[in-house]
Amino acid sequence: MKQKLQDEITQTLHSAPLVKNLARKKFVAAFILALIQSRKVQFNELAHHLNDEAKLDSNQNRIEDFFRDLELDYVMLATLLLSLLPRTVKLRICLDRTEWDFGKTQVNILMVLVGHGDLQLPLFWTLLDNKSGNSSSQDRIDLLERVFKVVDKNRVGLVVADREFVGQKWIKYLKEKGLNFVMRFPKHHLLTDAEAVSWRIEELALELNQGYCFTGVLVDGCVGNVWLLRLWETEFLYLFGNLESRLLGQLYRKRWSIEVCFQNLKGRGFDLGKTHLLSLSKLSKLVGLVSLGYAFCGSMGLYLHRKVQPIKIKKHGYKSASFARHGLNNLRAVLRPQRPKRKTSCHGLFGLVRSPACFAG
Helix, strand or coil: CHHHHHHHHHHHHHHCCCCCCHHHHHHHHHHHHHHHHHCCCCHHHHHHHHCCCCCHHHHHHHHHHHHHHCCCCHHHHHHHHHCCCCCCCCEEEEEEEEEEEECCEEEEEEEEEEEECCEEEEEEEEECCCCCCCCCHHHHHHHHHHHCCCCCHHHEEEEEECCCCCCHHHHHHHHHCCCCEEEECCCCCCEECCCCCEECHHHHCCCECCEEEEEEEEECCEEEEEEEEEEECCEEEEEEECCCHHHHHHHHHHHHHHHHHHHHHCCCCCCHHHCCCCCHHHHHHHHHHHHHHHHHHHHHHHHHHHHCCCCCECCCCCECCCHHHHHHHHHHHHHCCCCCCCHHHHHHHHHHHHCHHHHCC
């Protein structure tokens, strides 16, 4: 089963050549399956699953050679990731930043995820060399410009981000691009009404857990709409966007999908934060391959949820597992040696790899 699936992934890479020659395509396919089996990104762990017939040292040398010598085609990788999403629907763009420490080294990644519904996939990222500081407006603009090389901006239905993604230059860029957006703002940003009166939101005497709408107000030098919610005495949900103010709260909730994605890339999935890589170029390659593994798991989990094995719903109304975790668990079960395979799972698995978009809608 493992070899058959590896062959299917290799065949997919012929139509989306992230790497050039056949040997490298086979390596990428084997690496993705090793990620899924081990749920680890450390090379010594992956070596146990890369090639069952080779020595561990040989497997680890192959992994190290790949990350040292070869470049990924990140545009082609983004194109492949996009093929896992429906082709005819509006897409949601989420921006966020994740970071971790390895010894004295700080890893700081700004990432753009593109998705629809509950499936959100990493598309482009940049490694920030700023000692775990926030991204600049120009960092975000440059990253979105990379996105628009593979995604028609008319397909983007919403851009959403948390409160560190603010700034006049950034907001004006979104408006000039004609993009719908909702951003969470820190509470110290002043709100100026149509009478040119400026307010700190703490001064508005808002009641707890009651939403308030403001239309056509000025924030950070940009005109837009605001939705406010006092969460407790000193904490507020302060949303700014160019959509109807009453909709901003429910649209902002869609940002949660990026938290689920980061959880699956890191501790609950592939343990990305435990990598020992310090080179930014090597780390970027690893993020790319982990993103591809995550995307296959998420798409497979969505397919299984709809067609074969629905995810259980807990008493609080939420799913017991994300699509990515559901797919990861089932893929690992299928790849276990000496285990009877269910025909439905295998059929869906091969179909997903051959024509991924057919299961995304």
